[in-house]
Amino acid sequence: xxxxxxxxxxxxxxxxxxxxxxxxxxxxxxxxxxxxxxxxxxxxxxxxxxxxxxxxxxxxxxxxxxxxxxxxxxxxxxxxxxxxxxxxxxxxxxxxxxxxxxxxxxxxxxxxxxxxxxxxxxxxxxxxxxxxxxxxxxxxxxxxxxxxxxxxxxxxxxxxxxxxxxxxxxxxxxxxxxxxxxxxxxxxxxxxxxx
Amino acid sequence: xxxxxxxxxxxxxxxxxxxxxxxxxxxxxxxxxxxxxxxxxxxxxxxxxxxxxxxxxxxxxxxxxxxxxxxxxxxxxxxxxxxxxxxxxxxxxxxxxxxxxxxxxxxxxxxxxxxxxxxxxxxxxxxxxxxxxxxxxxxxxxxxxxxxxxxxxxxxxxxxxxxxxxxxxxxxxxxxxxxxxxxxxxxxxxxx
Ligand SMILES: [Zn+2]
Numbered sequence: 569x570x571x572x573x574x575x576x577x578x579x580x581x582x583x584x585x586x587x588x589x590x591x592x593x594x595x596x597x598x599x600x601x602x603x604x605x606x607x608x609x610x611x612x613x614x615x616x617x618x619x620x621x622x623x624x625x626x627x628x629x630x631x632x633x634x635x636x637x638x639x640x641x642x643x644x645x646x647x648x649x650x651x652x653x654x655x656x657x658x659x660x661x662x663x664x665x666x667x668x669x670x671x672x673x674x675x676x677x678x679x680x681x682x683x684x685x686x687x688x689x690x691x692x693x694x695x696x697x698x699x700x701x702x703x704x705x706x707x708x709x710x711x712x713x714x715x716x717x718x719x720x721x722x723x724x725x726x727x728x729x730x731x732x733x734x735x736x737x738x739x740x741x742x743x744x745x746x747x748x749x750x751x752x753x754x755x756x757x758x759x760x761x762x763x
Numbered sequence: 764x765x766x767x768x769x770x771x772x773x774x775x776x777x778x779x780x781x782x783x784x785x786x787x788x789x790x791x792x793x794x795x796x797x798x799x800x801x802x803x804x805x806x807x808x809x810x811x812x813x814x815x816x817x818x819x820x821x822x823x824x825x826x827x828x829x830x831x832x833x834x835x836x837x838x839x840x841x842x843x844x845x846x847x848x849x850x851x852x853x854x855x856x857x858x859x860x861x862x863x864x865x866x867x868x869x870x871x872x873x874x875x876x877x878x879x880x881x882x883x884x885x886x887x888x889x890x891x892x893x894x895x896x897x898x899x900x901x902x903x904x905x906x907x908x909x910x911x912x913x914x915x916x917x918x919x920x921x922x923x924x925x926x927x928x929x930x931x932x933x934x935x936x937x938x939x940x941x942x943x944x945x946x947x948x949x950x951x952x953x954x955x
Contacts, residue, residue, distance in 0.1 A: 607776065651788070652776035664825065665833050668840060671794045721825060724779060724788040753787050754795065 569624065569638060569749040570756035571673040577619035582627070587615045590627060590643070594635065597642055597714065600656035608634065608649065618762065631762040636751065641730065642714050647751060647758060650716050650725050657716040657728070659704055660735070661687035664720045670727050671754055676717065676747040678738045685720040688735045708736045715747065727752045780809055790816055793825075796848025798841070859886060864931060864938055868924045869948040878923045879908075881916035886937050890915055900930060 582590070591609055595602050609615065609629065618626040626636045626646075633646040650657060662670065663685025670676055681688055689705035709715060711734045717727035729750020738746060751757050779788055784804045785795040789812060792801035805813040815821065826834060862885035869877050883893055890907045894917045898905035904920035919927065924945045932940045 604776070648779075651779040654777060665837070667791075668794050668837060671791070722788075722790050724790065726791065753791055754785070759786065 572756050574621050574756040574760055579616050579618045582615040582617050593643055604653055628762055644714055644728055658709055659716050659718055661718045667719050670752055675745045678743050678746050682738055682742045710734045796844035864943045866924050866927050866945045867948055868922055876922035878919045879916050890917055
């Protein structure tokens with residue numbers, strides 16, 4: 569989505585009724601953010617809508633980007649928000665070899681997740697036990713769900729996007745595009761300043 | 764969703780350090796083209812994290828998860844990226860070296876002058892901000908104006924060429940003195 573550098577377009581204030589609706593939408597999509605929503609989007613603060621190229625809307629609080637949305641697709645978190653609340657989103661993990669492809673804007677392919685270094689839900693028996701066991705979920709994720717992609721050996725996530733393929737299908741096919749057009753570390757959205 | 768561990772709900776947002784050079788979390792610097800600079804920055808600003816990320820063990824652990832073939836490809840890729848970043852940096856330097864800031868005295872009407880400063884944007888300066896600074900510094904009107912033929916310049920009220928020359932060369936270290944030039948608008952010959 570943001571392979572090229574972008575600059576912010578027109579900025580407008582979000583009406584309070586719309587702001588409430590967005591808040592609801594966020595907590596519906598990401599129930600684990602419920603305990604943090606007042607911190608992320610305090611009721612009294614003014615949310616701004618910033619227009620970006622290719623019909624992307626970015627919601628921001630001052631100079632802090634929070635969520636973005638392509639047309640009527642789901643609201644996706646900015647990676648800086650993901651880094652603040654790393655366990656509040658559905659997570660998957662890619663192997664180390666896939667990182668450089670993701671960071672250059674390539675589509676994420678299934679082998680990056682199905683290889684030994686990757687992690688999918690209900691498949692956490694590779695590293696033995698521990699609290700990390702449940703990090704990648706006990707439920708399969710379906711096509712169309714928002715997913716945050718972590719990376720082998722890294723603490724912070726590197727990609728957020730919408731699944732093009734359910735996790736069950738990935739395990740069966742072990743090939744094909746998994747996430748396309750997401751927001752990754754170092755892309756145009758990441759580098760864009762809001763001041 | 765219900766199984767948020769106790770205490771986790773109250774846990775404050777995690778603070779992540781970002782690299783001052785490439786803007787990524789430092790653990791990802793190795794994938795950019797500026798790894799060397801990134802490492803220096805980290806060593807200077809967050810020595811403990813530098814120790815952890817750039818230790819021999821960490822580097823070996825990173826490599827051991829990749830096949831030999833993948834390592835070779837990754838190394839080649841990194842080399843390419845570094846070369847690209849270096850050439851981009853060189854180009855940028857060259858562009859700056861050949862850019863000029865022109866301070867022009869323009870006669871408005873009899874004995875009234877404005878000073879037009881152009882070319883500052885080539886040195887990554889925000890024209891609006893600089894215009895404001897000029898206004899404050901010289902206590903006069905100063906604004907960003909469109910230049911015929913495209914582009915923008917800063918127009919300052921009054922004949923301030925020399926003062927602006929001094930101010931610019933002293934306050935913006937990224938602009939070499941040789942790249943600043945004072946000229947006069949040649950529409951009318953100055954009365955002698
Ligand atoms: Zn860096």
